[in-house]
Amino acid sequence: MKKSVIIKSALIATTIFALAPLTACATLSPANATTTTTATTPATAQVSASVPQMDEKQIVNLVTQARDIFWKVQMAKTTQKAFEFKDIPYVYLNDEFSTKEKVIAAFEQVYTKEASHFYFDQAGFELYQDKVTLVEGDFGSLLDWEKATAVLSSERPSAKTYLLTVPLGETGEKQEVYVTVKLVPELGWRIVNSPNDIR
Numbered sequence: 001m002k003k004s005v006i007i008k009s010a011l012i013a014t015t016i017f018a019l020a021p022l023t024a025c026a027t028l029s030p031a032n033a034t035t036t037t038t039a040t041t042p043a044t045a046q047v048s049a050s051v052p053q054m055d056e057k058q059i060v061n062l063v064t065q066a067r068d069i070f071w072k073v074q075m076a077k078t079t080q081k082a083f084e085f086k087d088i089p090y091v092y093l094n095d096e097f098s099t100k101e102k103v104i105a106a107f108e109q110v111y112t113k114e115a116s117h118f119y120f121d122q123a124g125f126e127l128y129q130d131k132v133t134l135v136e137g138d139f140g141s142l143l144d145w146e147k148a149t150a151v152l153s154s155e156r157p158s159a160k161t162y163l164l165t166v167p168l169g170e171t172g173e174k175q176e177v178y179v180t181v182k183l184v185p186e187l188g189w190r191i192v193n194s195p196n197d198i199r
């Protein structure tokens with residue numbers, strides 16, 4: 001009887017040790033590997049989906065927003081005269097755009113940093129007593145950007161150029177304007193043109 005018990009115990013022990021390598025291999029099986037790979041797939045899809053869209057409709061929305069910012073800055077002129085240069089009067093802007101940083105920050109909502117700084121330096125803004133001034137007087141534009149139509153002209157991985165056909169008010173005439181946008185990391189699409197092109 002004792003011999004029989006010993007033999008059975010030996011068989012059980014042998015079976016356990018024989019199954020141990022199979023259990024270890026099961027943790028490294030292709031089925032488990034597939035599960036791990038599948039778990040990372042949604043993350044990859046999420047990265048791809050995070051790239052902001054830019055198409056013919058989006059570019060019209062973007063230039064319309066750019067137009068609004070341009071005129072918001074222009075309409076910030078006050079009646080407070082700062083100085084005259086060659087008989088041309090300059091006036092201060094209101095508190096919302098009283099500094100260079102505030103003006104550039106407004107344009108950088110839709111324009112690249114380079115385009116925003118270039119425009120400030122070239123468009124007649126002058127700093128007087130640490131405040132922003134502009135030439136006195138108003139000027140208008142008939143360009144109706146909201147009713148523009150856009151066609152993709154060229155495309156690169158992080159930049160697109162559109163040809164926009166913009167109605168000139170109720171005149172029945174139209175003007176064509178090329179607008180280039182650039183994908184700026186963490187910010188989205190920004191216009192490369194000067195703000196003076198979209199007004």
